[in-house]
Amino acid sequence: xxxxxxxxxxxxxxxxxxxxxxxxxxxxxxxxxxxxxxxxxxxxxxxxxxxxxxxxxxxxxxxxxxxxxxxxxxxxxxxxxxxxxxxxxxxxxxxxxxxxxxxxxxxxxxxxxxxxxxxxxxxxxxxxxxxxxxxxxxxxxxxxxxxxxxxxxxxxxxxxxxxxxxxxxxxxxxxxxxxxxxxxxxxxxxxxxxxxxxxxxxxxxxxxxxxxxxxxxxxxxxxxxxxxxxxxxxxxxxxxxxxxxxxxxxx
Amino acid sequence: xxxxxxxxxxxxxxxxxxxxxxxxxxxxxxxxxxxxxxxxxxxxxxxxxxxxxxxxxxxxxxxxxxxxxxxxxxxxxxxxxxxxxxxxxxxxxxxxxxxxxxxxxxxxxxxxxxxxxxxxxxxxxxxxxxxxxxxxxxxxxxxxxxxxxxxxxxxxxxxxxxxxxxxxxxxxxxxxxxxxxxxxxxxxxxxxxxxxxxxxxxxxxxxxxxxxxxxxxxxxxxxxxxxxxxxxxxxxxxxxxxxxxxxxxxxxxxxxxxxxxxxxxxxxxxxxxxxxxxxxxxxxxxxxxxxxxxxxxxxxxxxxxxxxxxxxxxxxxxxxxxxxxxxxxxxxxxxxxxxxxxxxxxxxxxxxxxxxxxxxxxxxxxxxxxxxxxxxxxxxxxxxxxxxxxxxxxxxxxxxxxxxxxxxxxxxxxxxxxxxxxxxxxxxxxxxxxxxxxxxxxxxxxxxxxxxxxxxxxxxxxxxxxxxxxxxxxxxxxx
Ligand code: SF4
Numbered sequence: 096x097x098x099x100x101x102x103x104x105x106x107x108x109x110x111x112x113x114x115x116x117x118x119x120x121x122x123x124x125x126x127x128x129x130x131x132x133x134x135x136x137x138x139x140x141x142x143x144x145x146x147x148x149x150x151x152x153x154x155x156x157x158x159x160x161x162x163x164x165x166x167x168x169x170x171x172x173x174x175x176x177x178x179x180x181x182x183x184x185x186x187x188x189x190x191x192x193x194x195x196x197x198x199x200x201x202x203x204x205x206x207x208x209x210x211x212x213x214x215x216x217x218x219x220x221x222x223x224x225x226x227x228x229x230x231x232x233x234x235x236x237x238x239x240x241x242x243x244x245x246x247x248x249x250x251x252x253x254x255x256x257x258x259x260x261x262x263x264x265x266x267x268x269x270x271x272x273x274x275x276x277x278x279x280x281x282x283x284x285x286x287x288x289x290x291x292x293x294x295x296x297x298x299x300x301x302x303x304x305x306x307x308x309x310x311x312x313x314x315x316x317x318x319x320x321x322x323x324x325x326x327x328x329x330x331x332x333x334x335x336x337x338x339x340x341x342x343x344x345x346x
Numbered sequence: 347x348x349x350x351x352x353x354x355x356x357x358x359x360x361x362x363x364x365x366x367x368x369x370x371x372x373x374x375x376x377x378x379x380x381x382x383x384x385x386x387x388x389x390x391x392x393x394x395x396x397x398x399x400x401x402x403x404x405x406x407x408x409x410x411x412x413x414x415x416x417x418x419x420x421x422x423x424x425x426x427x428x429x430x431x432x433x434x435x436x437x438x439x440x441x442x443x444x445x446x447x448x449x450x451x452x453x454x455x456x457x458x459x460x461x462x463x464x465x466x467x468x469x470x471x472x473x474x475x476x477x478x479x480x481x482x483x484x485x486x487x488x489x490x491x492x493x494x495x496x497x498x499x500x501x502x503x504x505x506x507x508x509x510x511x512x513x514x515x516x517x518x519x520x521x522x523x524x525x526x527x528x529x530x531x532x533x534x535x536x537x538x539x540x541x542x543x544x545x546x547x548x549x550x551x552x553x554x555x556x557x558x559x560x561x562x563x564x565x566x567x568x569x570x571x572x573x574x575x576x577x578x579x580x581x582x583x584x585x586x587x588x589x590x591x592x593x594x595x596x597x598x599x600x601x602x603x604x605x606x607x608x609x610x611x612x613x614x615x616x617x618x619x620x621x622x623x624x625x626x627x628x629x630x631x632x633x634x635x636x637x638x639x640x641x642x643x644x645x646x647x648x649x650x651x652x653x654x655x656x657x658x659x660x661x662x663x664x665x666x667x668x669x670x671x672x673x674x675x676x677x678x679x680x681x682x683x684x685x686x687x688x689x690x691x692x693x694x695x696x697x698x699x700x701x702x703x704x705x706x707x708x709x710x711x712x713x714x715x716x717x718x719x720x721x722x723x724x725x726x727x728x729x730x731x732x733x734x735x736x737x738x739x740x741x742x743x744x745x746x747x748x749x750x751x752x753x754x755x756x757x758x759x760x761x762x763x764x765x766x767x768x769x770x771x772x773x774x775x776x777x778x779x780x781x782x783x784x785x786x787x788x789x790x791x792x793x794x795x796x797x798x799x800x801x802x803x804x805x806x807x808x809x810x811x812x813x814x815x816x817x818x819x820x821x822x823x824x825x
Binding site: 112114115122128129130134141142144145148150151153154233234237244246285294295320327 | 754
């Protein structure tokens, strides 16, 4: 079994430790040898997405230093993996570390993607007898291509959904707008607070209409935003990261 | 003004914002259906993108070829470096012909150049003949969308507007009736006009001809009676060969409205018998985009509007919140190129969902370009200092693991123990409508130590090589 380094993004580390633990539990069940390099902090996405590239650079360098010698790097977050894979290039371009980075890039995976594409998981133990609403986080969808989106024409597939479907009892609900953005968008959530919240509300409404009991996604950041709205409005909907469901968690 | 402020104003009227979102989503859904009926859709996009990229990389040659061919067909070609020159050229032509009344079919370029008010100031009556354009013209507002200029207006408002200006029945809201009123009114305008002005959707270098796409046939009507036809186009409207048209005509209508093709695709090759055709080719900042390298790809745009319809931010904030002739995702790339100081907030009016990039028929990597704009704006100091400062601070904390751990612990402690009013105050934009996440007592790294830690595997671990100064638990354990 491969040796995996866990990348637990900063906000999961600080605010959603149970998601990190569920990731460990899931990997353990699949007999994956993993470790958590403690020097890690953040991929630098907030700075990069604000345009402050130079403030993100040291974090990209730190990331490379910490993770380059592992066989795989796995993170329970599509958007942080997309940051590494799609946006780190500019930090290493034309530098001696470029070759190392290319190798690291090829072995950095989002959790669900690692399960389907590297481990080729075909069944998972567990029961989850609920109506589950799957939120397709945009970075996972359109940057990592974890599923086909409604804009592009081609064969339809969904790596995240295929994993959820392995869990007994999961009923995935049908949404009106299956891959609309939730409105989180990193610093966008604060910069454009009004639009961001309306987008989130609309997502939640779609899930309410579809009968979602548990709202899940492979990006905790989208869920943090949606959960913030759900809790403020005291709606009866649970929010769980997909790792928690796949690891055999219960509501 | 800043996009976020204008957007917040739009969103405040929730029912209206919802209505706007639904109307545009309807168009996007129609587009999805239309494109999914073509298995070759992605090949078409790929081809279109390659043709456009090739064209803009050889733009000077193709422009010259177009001028030669168009002239050979009997048209007169004019060159304008900016909006002012464009307006002047159009006015001069109109004056030479003693034109008093002009009918105009939809042209975003003339909107961009603010041609209407300019001509009106010089005593020329200009009538927009596209129904949507006519509505916003009567309302004295700019279009809010490049394909559906009056998409922000409800039929009740249009009824009222027509009642006031076109003497339609009071309180009438039936779209068919209102369209008929507009049709009768426009018919007069067409009859009276001394000249017709159109935009250009595609100009063909090989032939010197050009194509205008409309759904109402108003371009044809506008240039059929008067002897003078003026066509205004940006330098990026070129395609090399007539046979390329098939690709673009199929892409344009499907992307714009979900139709297989626009109702009218009118081809013009030289002036009509006994008439005159003037083609005004305008730069107005486009060659700067061409030279920029970074944003060159945005010149591939065929102005279908699909990126607006799909954009979750545009749908909820309305076109006017962008304060630019071309709003939405592509407008947010084009506008700062002209005036970065004024339009600095537009590249931030984006959640980076990437839907625009996947919807764009010519494969412009729109959301990546918006990200590039953010970098450019930050580098050139257009970003407010609060943002720059907070990002610098975050960077310093995040690059130092022990400091990050300490700040994290303090932050979580504060979240758990501070009174609510201290956390949820006016400075906390997150908390205005959302709860902050419940702060756990311990972070993942602390819990990991408990569950999996304590077994140091130094020596066997693959030497991550990181320096973990000040981190007492720098050992890694393997599971
Ligand atoms: S950027 Fe693409 S999607 Fe947007 S208007 Fe232009 S061609 Fe259409």
